[in-house]
Amino acid sequence: MQELDECDKKILSQLQKNNRITAEELGQMINLSTSAVQRRLKKLREEKVIEADISVISPHAVGISITCIVDVTLHVGSSKVVDTFKSLISDCHEVTQCYYVTGAYDFVIIVNTKDMKHYENFSKKYLMDNPDVKQFYTHVVMDKVKAGLGVNI
């Protein structure tokens, strides 16, 4: 993919807030014909500049009321330990985000559960009873000040 021009950036900036906007509306905003916008949209999706188009579901509405951020340190003897943990967490539905990071601990994971009881179950199964986990520290989220995926375009 070649460089994105200003129009592409404006389109992307809009889409990451609302992807149900029509090509016509987009065109009016950035002074481009509907066709031109459609061509760009097609290309941006084909080239995976737009990685996905999704709906954001209210966690509360589906019974999710607890979000925890957990700092995890592993007994890192080999890279296999890290890979095993990655794949374990990838398959865990309660975990919506997982980052392998530098610094005082190895992973930061964000866990969504129905209530504290369910979080307890999760932490037992995936953290306490996991011999590769050296230690972990749980932060309960009191306020999601900001919680998007958008990037600064």
Place this chain on the structure above:
Amino acid sequence: MQELDECDKKILSQLQKNNRITAEELGQMINLSTSAVQRRLKKLREEKVIEADISVISPHAVGISITCIVDVTLHVGSSKVVDTFKSLISDCHEVTQCYYVTGAYDFVIIVNTKDMKHYENFSKKYLMDNPDVKQFYTHVVMDKVKAGLGVNI
């Protein structure tokens, strides 16, 4: 909003993976007429069970190559300090996520920047030179193992 039934949940589960799917396709999946699906979609959007419909943009494609997770501790003298920090961060484009949490520190923020130089500028402006910030610790993300917003439906 009353209880979501199984059909609603299946619809939501699909939409949070792909919201460009047609009502007809959704209907075939869950054995419902196109009209029925449309009615549910309309309601789910009206009642904000579907909070938003967005495109996910490739950070790499728009020149974002560094993601950092920062643990922030404030000099908490009053709730005003907390609120001020929340609003400061809300207006900061580099920060895509911000959580106010319990535990060893007060906030976890996720920061996206072009490169380390830009991260340094960010941290100077918003953290080092901010008298309300007692201390902060930066983790550089080496691998985004999982990075969605989806919830376990």
Place this chain on the structure above:
DNA sequence: TTTGAAATAAGCATTCG
């Protein structure tokens, strides 16, 4: 009142100048 199907409108993909 709720459902599915038909009619209408709107948006998208494609072709052409």
Place this chain on the structure above:
DNA sequence: CGAATGCTTATTTCAAA
């Protein structure tokens, strides 16, 4: 690149359960 076309999808309406 932009206008015009046909095609797909969404919205609205209506009749029946």
